[in-house]
Amino acid sequence: MTENKEKAQSSHITNFLRNIINEDLKQGVNDPRHWCGHPGTYTEQMEGPIDEAKVRLRFPPEPNGYLHIGHAKSICLNFGLAKDYAGRCHMRFDDTNPVKEDQEYVDSILGSVNWLGFDWKDAKETNFYFASDYFDNMYEIAEHMIKNGLAYVDEQTAEQIKENRGTLHTPGVDSPFRDRPAEESLRLFREMREGKHPEGSMVLRSKVDMSSRNINLRDPAIYRIRFAEHHRTGDKWCIYPMYTFAHPLEDVLENITHSICTLEFEDQRAFYNWATERSVPITRAPLFEKAKAVLADLQKKSFEEIKPFAEAAVKFKWKLGQTETERELASLLADIKANPENLNDASAHAIVNAVAAKPEVFTPLLQDVLSATVKPNFFLLPHQYEFNRLNLTYVVMSKRKLIALVKEGLVDGWDDPRMPTLVGLRRRGYSPEAMRLFCDRVGVSKQTGSWIDYSVLEGSLRDVLDAEADRRIAVQDPIKLIIDNYPEDQIEEFESPNHPQHLERGSRKLSFGKELWIERSDFAEEPPKGYRRLT
Structure with a gap:
């Protein structure tokens, strides 16, 4: 009976995520990927064999609270897709904020994932990681960005940064420290690491675009000072990466193929791509060397042979950043876009030569141009996809509000049966089979604002119990x-x-x-x- 029930639950109706994965597998978008048995830069990964996992996904909670029913949907989705596509799903904790994190939350999250019937280890691999495992890598990437004019140390106050960020209707205002020399920012950043500056006195910001229509791209902070002991690294660090910077880098280092998250992160996808693409010289060094070899070869070719590269560069001009080198190329590409007849042997070679002269600042452009002309997903970078979060009628699923209920003593702990936490639902009598069936029934889509009636949750438990539970008679009153x-x-x-x-x-x-x-x-x-x- 159990075997038949599990088989019925695994017969998924297709959805847009499955369609994307099917198409990526068909096109070989993430092939060939190497896997050395653990996360690391691609220099390390190249030491291992071709990855036998068709896809690599991850469930990445922050260890600052207990999981609730909304997390169950993400757990079932990521671990379920990995199982169905002969892949792996990594269990990873985004522990970048030592002020709010605790080992208690780590233990409870692991217990809830196991209770739902999923695991991050098998006979061949154990994929259990923390963002803090990569702090050294992230620091190296941050220094790389400073050296290449892609990040700067800002000494404005938090209030000034917020005020100068602008609004949806007005552009942001450049920080007075935005154009400080890279050497100065590098010195200050190293001093931040050494604890020479007080908390809140400065942050490291990415240099993206202060006039972008997407406010998330207006030079977001990527490192801040925190004199707090970390639950895993102790007092080794006094600077910590921001979640929006750390998360994409974790995906790159873990060789993730499809980064699946809820729709509230859709506006963050642009910065996710910025961080992964700008990290290529560090995280994808062997592939970056291949890109340089492609550029060197193109420099020797005729106009007709390099024309597709030049045309793709014009098409993806919007991928260029704001370094002086990128602005110079942007001017040439804009001229060709306005007057296509200006694309000739001289201008095409000028494009290739400009990129080949300093490829480390052109990695976002190279990712799209080489993916269009040489091989899909040339640098084998993860891509973010968003699905609708679970909205359940009559249920509060704000982690902040759930924490308040516990801390204010309004409920009897995280496992109070009235709580929508997984430990609370378990104590109330819900089974993991019922939770998986519920998540299967609500499905995934891109539709926002949809609500699932609470009766669907109750119906899932009722259907599971109907098949499993022996009948008994009881008189309650x-x-x-x-x-x-x-x-x-x-x-x-x-x-x-x-x-x-x-x-x-x-x-x-x-x-x-x-x-x-x-x-x-x-x-x-x-x-x-x-x-x-x-x-």
Whole structure:
């Protein structure tokens, strides 16, 4: 019975994520990928064989609270897709904020994932990681960005940064420290690491675009000072990467193919791509060397041979950043876009030569141009896809509000049966099979604002119990019933099946006599109107 039920649950209806994965596998978008058995830069990965996992996904909670029913949808989605596509799903904690994190949360999250029926290890691999595993890599990438004019140390206050960020209708204002020399920013950043500057006195910001329509691209902070002990690294660090910077780099280092998250991160995808593409010279060094070899070869070719590269560069001009080198190329590409006849042998070679002269600042452009002209996903970078989050009627699923309920003593801990946490639902009587069935039924889409009625959750449990649970009779609020005209010493027994649809489960005896127990709500001295008194 259990085998049939699990088979029924795994027969998924297709959705847009499955369509994307199917197409990527067909096109070989993430092939060939190497895997050395653990996360690391691609220089390390090249030491391993071709990755046997068709896809690599991850479930990346922050260890700052207990998981709730909304997380169950993400767990079932990521681990389920990995299972269905002969892949792997990594269990990873985004522990970049030592102020709010605790080992208690780590342990509870691991327990909830296991309870749902999923695991991050098998006979060949154990994929259990923390963002803090990569702090050294992230620091190296941050220094790389400073050296190449892609990040700077900002000494404005948090209030000034917020005020100068602009609004949806007005562009942001450049920081007075935005154009400070890279050498100065590098010195200050190293001093930040050494603890020479007070908390909040400065941050490291990425240099993206202060006039972007996407506010998330207006030079977001990527490192801040925190004099707090980390639950895993202790006091080794006093600067910590921001989540929006760390998360994409973790995906790159873990060789993730499809980074699946909820729709509230859709506006962050642009910076996700910025971080992964700008990290290529560090995280994808062997592939970056291949790109340089392609450029060197193109420099020797004729106009007709390099024309596709030049045309793709014009098409993806928007991928250029704001370094001086990129602005110079942007001017040339803009001229060709306005007057296509200006694309000739001289201008095409000028494009290739400009990129080949300093490829480390052109990695976002190279990712799209080489993916269009040489091989899909040339640098084998992960791509972010968003799905709708779970909205359940009558249920609060804000982690901040759930934490407040616990800290203010309004509930009896995280596992209070009234809480929508997985430990609370477990204590209430929900089974992992019911939770998986529920997540399967609600499905995934890009539609926003949709709500799932609470009855769907209850119905999932009811359907699982209907198939699994033996039948029993109980009287919760008993009142004694005496049948006056029934013999005093007569007891009748009869057989009742343990499960009406599965007679092979056997039966139990039920007794009937003069004295019985009934529910108090089923008795009334004066029956309601429309009911007749039994005589």
